[in-house]
Amino acid sequence: MEMENGHAKYRVAVIGSGNWGSVASRLIASNTAKLPSFYDEVRMWVFEEILPTGRKLSESINEQNENCKYLPGIKLGTNVIADPDLESAVKDANMLVFVTPHQFVEGICKKLVGKLTPGAEAISLIKGMEVKMEGPCMISKLIADTLGINCCVLMGANIANEIAVEEFSEATIGYRKDKEVANRWAKLFTTPYFLVSVAEDIEGVELCGTLKNIVAIAAGLVDGLDMGNNTKAAIMRIGLREMRAFSKLLFPSVRDNTFFESCGVADLITTCLGGRNRRVAEAFARNGGKRSFDELEAEMLRGQKLQGVSTAREVYEVLTYRGWQELFPLLSTVHEICIGQLPPTSIVEYSEHTPNLSIIGGHTPFY
Amino acid sequence: MEMENGHAKYRVAVIGSGNWGSVASRLIASNTAKLPSFYDEVRMWVFEEILPTGRKLSESINEQNENCKYLPGIKLGTNVIADPDLESAVKDANMLVFVTPHQFVEGICKKLVGKLTPGAEAISLIKGMEVKMEGPCMISKLIADTLGINCCVLMGANIANEIAVEEFSEATIGYRKDKEVANRWAKLFTTPYFLVSVAEDIEGVELCGTLKNIVAIAAGLVDGLDMGNNTKAAIMRIGLREMRAFSKLLFPSVRDNTFFESCGVADLITTCLGGRNRRVAEAFARNGGKRSFDELEAEMLRGQKLQGVSTAREVYEVLTYRGWQELFPLLSTVHEICIGQLPPTSIVEYSEHTPNLSIIGGHTPFY
Incomplete structure (x- = not known):
């Protein structure tokens, strides 16, 4: 020194x-x-x-x-x-x-x-x-x-x-x-x-920066479906909840407070208001899922890659591998929409999912 | 029964x-x-x-x-x-x-x-x-x-x-x-x-529904100053933090988790994206604070009242009375802008404030 x-x-x-x-x-x-x-x-x-x-x-x-x-x-x-x-x-x-x-x-x-x-x-x-x-x-x-x-x-x-x-x-x-x-x-x-x-909370802070891109895809789908601010806010909130739950399951040391910091809720808001993940997902929904993310990405981003789509796939692999899919309806649904297995409208269909939030210390949902 | x-x-x-x-x-x-x-x-x-x-x-x-x-x-x-x-x-x-x-x-x-x-x-x-x-x-x-x-x-x-x-x-x-x-x-x-x-957490849930309107005024000012999504997200996050801190100081039973629920972060997002508090505050900033909230409210809302401005005044009275002003730079600043004591640009000037977040169990800010 x-x-x-x-x-x-x-x-x-x-x-x-x-x-x-x-x-x-x-x-x-x-x-x-x-x-x-x-x-x-x-x-x-x-x-x-x-x-x-x-x-x-x-x-x-x-x-x-x-x-x-x-x-x-x-x-x-x-x-x-x-x-x-x-x-x-x-x-x-x-x-x-x-x-x-x-x-x-x-x-x-x-x-x-x-x-x-x-x-x-x-x-x-x-x-x-x-x-x-x-x-x-x-x-x-x-x-x-x-x-x-x-x-x-x-x-x-x-x-x-x-x-x-x-x-x-x-x-x-x-x-x-x-x-x-x-x-x-x-x-x-x-x-x-x-x-x-x-x-x-190094893991919590770093995971926020990656997982938010999946939520931005979800927010973009809502925009493309011409749903209102209520729905978009609900999807962003569910996304934040799943980011938190997923991070805590991977690293028990992850702290709730981290998600109130700039890396959490603020970065999520910025990314869901602007950003290329949101934009391409909006176009995807407007086309009724008929044009693939790859095609739209090539057309709209000129060589830049969409991180949200690949992160959604990677996270889905972890969820499947660990048997956590039911706990993360939003993260799972985004991937299934991206690969054309579900239509874009599925992003707002959660009634059949029954996540057990006690795992992440959240309030118990009624459903 | x-x-x-x-x-x-x-x-x-x-x-x-x-x-x-x-x-x-x-x-x-x-x-x-x-x-x-x-x-x-x-x-x-x-x-x-x-x-x-x-x-x-x-x-x-x-x-x-x-x-x-x-x-x-x-x-x-x-x-x-x-x-x-x-x-x-x-x-x-x-x-x-x-x-x-x-x-x-x-x-x-x-x-x-x-x-x-x-x-x-x-x-x-x-x-x-x-x-x-x-x-x-x-x-x-x-x-x-x-x-x-x-x-x-x-x-x-x-x-x-x-x-x-x-x-x-x-x-x-x-x-x-x-x-x-x-x-x-x-x-x-x-x-x-x-x-x-x-x-x-009845108090936490009910307070969210009221305090968010003050944050919506802040978000509207940012819109009117033509600042980007970064700044708006930061202001919304600081607002959420102060909502949480204020609620917890008033009612120690209030829980952090409540602010992750729909009543917390989701309602805040909806209100800061649309809503009349945001809209009138945007107009206020565009006019450089030269036309009062009362005047703009009368013109833009046709008899409906702006809740954010009166809630900001009420909260300011509590902050002054209890000596908590320095802990809540955003809530205080919104009121001081509303009454013309500070210019709209003050909404993004926090460097002189040094809130002691340990009171609310938040991470310690560096500044």
């Missing part, structure tokens, strides 16, 4: 420079420039690309102080330095922010083994873990296990472009045990327009 | 025949016609009015089986009988559903003293209790105390017109102790498109 006047001083590297990575770098850099416990410079690792102009993306960022490809029009702060060399980007850094597409995390971590400063801490801003039959494959755990370091997560209602223009929002940091480290991360991210709280 | 084949049999009266009263009567009557433990007939007390045609409202309802003034176009069920005579409407009824405007409850109850069947039970569907300095004036308590009977509440994301056309939604019944009675009410209300759960 480097020290200055007897106090620890931290050096931050951001691994990733897409839309959210660029916004996170900007947010962090505004704090490191002010706070004495951090070095001003924030090194941002860039997966190098050649722009249509023929220039390298990293050079363009450093010259214009702007990521013209993923966050055009927004200055990052002169203390953000783009670096296409991974090893050089993390050199001497003891706070590592992971914010890449989830499929690249494993490869990046393997390259970093043995290259990190002793005592380095990590945080993952990556939503989109996979849920495997034997349990979810948490990205924070992948990072922690591969690198042998502690890894927190930051999740919340965080549309990057809104945070880039400093609209008010919140986020939740999930940590395992070390609250002091979590508070240091919170200090690094908190600004007057971005309020961060900490929760000792 | 009347008995049939050794089983108790229940007779239902609905007190009120406005929009929600008519829909509730229809919903209930669809069940009493089918379920053997209830008499088919549902007597609905009508506050008599003379229609523009010169006919009496009650006669018109009974002839057309439709409330042409408050729920036009929807058949109520032939077993709904309108009755303009309060005493006759409740005769022999042992299940009384209160669904009048809140300012009439006290007068109606006084008229009913000594007229009820022994052992009668009540439920209130009325949102809009007043919050007085010495504590909230719960409508269920007013009914229970005046009539010396038990009174449950039913609250939720319940836009009457959507339930009238049988769009899927949910509700929560709050009860004090007697779960068997609560389950009987749930049986009376539950249909495949209207799912009802019960919660042993």
